Amino acid sequence: MASRPAPSDEDRRSALPPLIVALAAGAAAAGIILWLTGSTLVAAGFLAGALVIAGAVFLAVRLLPSAKADEPAVDWSVAHTLASMSNDALAVTDRAGRLVCANERFGALFPSYPAPPGVVPSEWVSAQLGTAGRAAWRDGNASSGTFETAGTKLTAHITRVGDSMLVWRFAGTDVVDLTKQAQSLVAGASGDRLGSAGIMMALLGGDGRVRAANRVVRQRAMGDENAMIEGRDFTRFLITDNLGIVRFEREGLSGTPLRVLEIPFLDGENAPMLVALLDDELAIPHPAIGDTAGAHVRSLISLLPSGIALVGGDGRFVHMNDAFVRAAHVNPANPPLYPGDLVVREDKTALADAIRRFAAGAVHSMDMTVRFADAPDEGVAISIAAARGLGEAAVLLSLKDAGEEGRLKRQVAQATKMQAVGQLAGGVAHDFNNILTAIIGHCDLMLMRHAPGDSDYDDIQQILINSNRAAALTRQLLAFSRQQTLRPQVLQLPDVISEVSNLLKRLLGETVDLVVSHGRNLGPVRADPGQLEQVVVNLAVNARDAMLTKSPNGGGTLTIETFGVPAHEVRAMDDDVLPVGDYTALRISDTGTGIPADVLAHIWEPFFTTKEVGKGTGLGLSTVYGIIKQSGGFIFAESPKGKGAVFTIYLPANAAGDVAAKVPAAKPVQGDLWGSGTVLLVEDEAMVRAVAERALARQGYTVLTAENGEAALELLATSQKPDLLITDVVMPTMDGPTMVRHARKRYPDLKIVFMSGYAEEQLRKSIDLDNVAFLPKPFSVQQLAEAARAALTTK
Numbered sequence: 001m002a003s004r005p006a007p008s009d010e011d012r013r014s015a016l017p018p019l020i021v022a023l024a025a026g027a028a029a030a031g032i033i034l035w036l037t038g039s040t041l042v043a044a045g046f047l048a049g050a051l052v053i054a055g056a057v058f059l060a061v062r063l064l065p066s067a068k069a070d071e072p073a074v075d076w077s078v079a080h081t082l083a084s085m086s087n088d089a090l091a092v093t094d095r096a097g098r099l100v101c102a103n104e105r106f107g108a109l110f111p112s113y114p115a116p117p118g119v120v121p122s123e124w125v126s127a128q129l130g131t132a133g134r135a136a137w138r139d140g141n142a143s144s145g146t147f148e149t150a151g152t153k154l155t156a157h158i159t160r161v162g163d164s165m166l167v168w169r170f171a172g173t174d175v176v177d178l179t180k181q182a183q184s185l186v187a188g189a190s191g192d193r194l195g196s197a198g199i200m201m202a203l204l205g206g207d208g209r210v211r212a213a214n215r216v217v218r219q220r221a222m223g224d225e226n227a228m229i230e231g232r233d234f235t236r237f238l239i240t241d242n243l244g245i246v247r248f249e250r251e252g253l254s255g256t257p258l259r260v261l262e263i264p265f266l267d268g269e270n271a272p273m274l275v276a277l278l279d280d281e282l283a284i285p286h287p288a289i290g291d292t293a294g295a296h297v298r299s300l301i302s303l304l305p306s307g308i309a310l311v312g313g314d315g316r317f318v319h320m321n322d323a324f325v326r327a328a329h330v331n332p333a334n335p336p337l338y339p340g341d342l343v344v345r346e347d348k349t350a351l352a353d354a355i356r357r358f359a360a361g362a363v364h365s366m367d368m369t370v371r372f373a374d375a376p377d378e379g380v381a382i383s384i385a386a387a388r389g390l391g392e393a394a395v396l397l398s399l400k401d402a403g404e405e406g407r408l409k410r411q412v413a414q415a416t417k418m419q420a421v422g423q424l425a426g427g428v429a430h431d432f433n434n435i436l437t438a439i440i441g442h443c444d445l446m447l448m449r450h451a452p453g454d455s456d457y458d459d460i461q462q463i464l465i466n467s468n469r470a471a472a473l474t475r476q477l478l479a480f481s482r483q484q485t486l487r488p489q490v491l492q493l494p495d496v497i498s499e500v501s502n503l504l505k506r507l508l509g510e511t512v513d514l515v516v517s518h519g520r521n522l523g524p525v526r527a528d529p530g531q532l533e534q535v536v537v538n539l540a541v542n543a544r545d546a547m548l549t550k551s552p553n554g555g556g557t558l559t560i561e562t563f564g565v566p567a568h569e570v571r572a573m574d575d576d577v578l579p580v581g582d583y584t585a586l587r588i589s590d591t592g593t594g595i596p597a598d599v600l601a602h603i604w605e606p607f608f609t610t611k612e613v614g615k616g617t618g619l620g621l622s623t624v625y626g627i628i629k630q631s632g633g634f635i636f637a638e639s640p641k642g643k644g645a646v647f648t649i650y651l652p653a654n655a656a657g658d659v660a661a662k663v664p665a666a667k668p669v670q671g672d673l674w675g676s677g678t679v680l681l682v683e684d685e686a687m688v689r690a691v692a693e694r695a696l697a698r699q700g701y702t703v704l705t706a707e708n709g710e711a712a713l714e715l716l717a718t719s720q721k722p723d724l725l726i727t728d729v730v731m732p733t734m735d736g737p738t739m740v741r742h743a744r745k746r747y748p749d750l751k752i753v754f755m756s757g758y759a760e761e762q763l764r765k766s767i768d769l770d771n772v773a774f775l776p777k778p779f780s781v782q783q784l785a786e787a788a789r790a791a792l793t794t795k
Helices: 009-037 040-063 077-084 104-109 123-139 174-187 189-196 215-222 287-303 322-327 345-359 404-447 457-480 493-508 529-550 567-573 620-630 686-698 709-718 736-746 781-793
Strands: 089-094 099-102 141-143 147-149 152-161 165-171 199-204 210-213 238-240 246-248 258-263 273-279 308-312 317-320 366-372 375-390 393-399 489-491 512-518 525-527 556-565 583-590 634-638 646-652 678-682 702-706 724-728 751-756 772-776
Touching: 089 104, 123 141, 123 147, 123 152, 123 165, 174 189, 174 199, 174 210, 189 199, 189 215, 199 215, 210 215, 246 258, 258 375, 258 393, 308 322, 308 345, 322 393, 345 366, 345 375, 345 393, 404 457, 404 686, 404 781, 489 493, 489 529, 493 512, 493 529, 493 556, 493 583, 525 529, 525 646, 529 556, 529 583, 529 620, 620 634, 678 686, 678 709, 686 702, 686 724, 686 781, 702 709, 709 724, 709 736, 724 736, 724 781, 736 751, 751 781, 772 781
Parallel strands: 512 556, 678 702, 678 724, 724 751, 751 772
Antiparallel strands: 089 099, 089 165, 141 152, 147 152, 152 165, 199 210, 199 273, 238 246, 258 273, 308 317, 308 393, 366 375, 375 393, 489 525, 556 583, 583 646, 634 646
16 A cells, blocks of 8 residues: 655644644533533533544644655555445545555455556546546546446546545446455355355456455365465466366366356456356266255356356256346246247357357357347347356356347447438439439430430430439438428328328229328427328338238238327337427338338338339338438337238427428429529539530520639629529538628629539528528429529519
8 A cells, every 4th residue: 555754743743732722622612511501412412523523633634744755654544444434436646646545445346456547448438537637636526427347337536635636436336246245155155055065166356366265265275264365366276287177276286177167247358257166076976966066056147147047968958047038038938948949040050059069068168149039130249158067057158248238239339320321322312413413404405406206305305214213212312311301381190191192092002991090189290291291102102012912812901090199198108219298190000911020120221122123222211211300200110920010100299389381482484484694603513514504505694604612703703793693502622602602792682592412401501591592403404494583583
């Protein structure tokens, strides 16, 4: 234990007068209280309080470091004793970052007593603690973020004491309590019972040192069952010969061979571990001894919080604890015979081969990832090790990632993947829209020179049709990535269903019945009616295909329901995803084949489809997902066993007073598209710039072009004011909105049309300027002319 310089005699002498004064004042006050109240108990209590204060003054002066570095050191045993009384891990460091004092709980969490912030081998944790330590030196108090070690989550609370020390308190040390329980289990009566059955048990820390051991281990390793073995390196008590047989070092190579069984009961690289040692002859034990030993080990395994199961030499389950039953989705009324019965078909062979190998005598443990049949999309890490001397048990299975933390990690990974795919889809759609703009524009220009009946007319028309199909594909990608342009309005869901019901009847055919049911007191929602109709159509078409697959001739029933979900019902659901609030819900269910469990988790991903090649793009449900999420709603898919699929959509009920979105102005008719004046066209893509220039020139405009924002500003400085500025939004060197702001300084009333392959909603913040219009790519020659004419005629 580190020490600090002791206070000088002068410091001690200076402490005596305040001490004497405090004692005298306390005694005098006690006498006065006794005279006034006549109660000796009250007076004695007051005197005791004075003594405590005086003692604290004296201790503070004794423990204060002296300014003189060459005087004798102080015994910190008093401070250490006080720290040991805390339930948290405590440590004290000085200005140089050296560990001055720490309690036993600190040592239990961090073996070898490292000085904060380097308590665990993690750069992220060290950086967090270092930042908190510097903040404590500056502000007096600070706390770190939560980090994990030895299977538990910790938070460091740091307090500055004077100008020379920091007190570190690590809260949340549940692992210490669990470890102490295991210590009591090993070193107490349970450990003695195991020892009587021939099982030697020891609890090791993450550093391999002994935390606790039963008396048989102490006797065999040290020659004395009362010897102190705690804190020593356990491997020093064992030796291994050239055949890999383990013996106690004290007994030598002629000693009894041992079998070693490791039981990891906490996750983490530095987590404590239970080790069982069994004599080699117990590999085929006497029936009575083997049964007793197996019963004790099963009792021990049942107490552990991690999922553990024992498997016999024939590959059948021998025992599984409650944690394993919960994590592996085991039905207690009908437990499986083999571990392979729990996992999906693809993992059965690998798991059976690993168990067979360890049952045959493999000595090293291994980890593998399996997927349980009831949760095929949640990979679980399982540790497999050989077990000897436990009666019929031959293999030990331990689940490492079957808790809530593992589920949350998978949810975060899935959300991150969906976000990354959405960003990729949006970027691809933008670049593709530029190409489609050029193709569609050139097709329109060629069609102006060819009349129906020309040899090339049909070919050009076919190119234009396919280009528009590709444009619809990019719109679906933008819908999934929540980057499409929406025109939300305040509406009622029954009205939307009524509008689309006639179309649904034609799509479903005569063999499928459509049942519509509306609830009462439905709150209005704010959404794009056209996009909401697309959601209903996509779900209905998928339901029709599922029902025809199940019964090609018999058809089925598609049910559409709307109902209100008030806030108290949402609160009762206790759903982690759905925030509490008032919703109007839309449920679409069918009587089809349903969705298999291994498919259900992937249905929202773009290009994922179970249909035959050429019969589906895999963008139907991903488009539905994007539209609902961009509208502020939530969608859930269910597929009960033996029934069809059920999709439930929750849209927030529109608050009173919300105003519907502005309806776009009516587009000019074809005859109004001719115009005059000067148009400045700014576009970094040469192919788009060329087709837009030709299209505007054919409508009668004088067109000036620039390849980026800087070139456009130079052109504005050397030419007359244009009547209209048409510019791309995203360009290199200087983007469109920045260029427009500079241009408006010279011409405040300049009319602007923005065009972009990105959605208007995504660009809304950057193009939030007065008197501007937006033209989404890809656009046709007619749409460009309509946008230019509308902008010039707007006052």
